[in-house]
Amino acid sequence: MKHTLSVLVEDESGVLSRISGLFARRSFNIDSLAVGPAEKPGISRITMVVSGDNRTIEQLIKQLYKLINILKVQNVTNIPCVERELMILKLKADSSKRTEVLQVLEIFRAKVVDLSDKYMIIEVTGDPGKIVAIKNLLDPFGIVEIARTGKIALTRASRVNTELLRNEAIFTGY
Template sequence: MSITKHTISVLVNNQPGVLQRVSGLFGRRGFNIESITIAESEESGLSRMVIVTSGDDKTLEQVQKQLYKIIDVIKVIDLSSNPMVARELALIKISSEPSVRHEIIGIVETFRAGVVDIGPSSLIVQVVGDSDKIDAMTELLRPYGIREISRTGVTAMIRGSVK
């Protein structure tokens, strides 16, 4: 069995402790959560978790079955088995003396990102896109001196038809 990356959407009741129960289930099954986002959904009282993890298909199937045993879990969808849109946001603080800012801004513009703060010796850049785009931009900015990175984690949904 091959290990693949999975993006899972979990619709849950918006209740205290749900995040802990869901993340605990992944830990007990030996799955590492690479990314997790959670916020209110389109339905009042429900939240949507988007979880990115890696594993073989058989283990993922077992995790999905176990998730349904958690009383506050309403629906589980393996988004990665469908065409999907996935995005992440990152803020990157870069050391930036005025003499090299034009080089950094050139990289930022190439990735259709933006400078959201300029300080005396640093810039904060905001980039939105898939994880590979953010990783690529980070690598190009690394030689300038990355001071800090904050990433939201992936959020995703199935393209096209309503599910």
């Protein structure tokens, strides 16, 4: 199972290296990693997606707390969150394909950020499912390059689980 961990760290050199070293020593792969400044100066938030069962992830969290400069580690996998990812991709799209591509982009609220006679660069943000869905729809056009940020997440203050609400709407026909 994939788990999303939100880690607050002091913004000091070597913190990310120590974290990745811990993962490497335990033969863990980090599926997704995003790092950036947090709400307070001198603090960074690391959002990472890792695979493992609940017991293994609990042990990993305990090991993270043993590292210096780690302030807080939270497994947000089963907590209502707002999750987003950014993807930019370069797509083969000559003038004969552009109308069809633009229709797909409109549905996903993606936008063209660069255009040439043979290629388009597209920007899309959204939850990881949206990113996968648009990529799959654009694959047949010929994706040349992709860059993705990895997932970022913040827990919902409202505690409303929109995924649960979305599933209920599907089953009730709304």
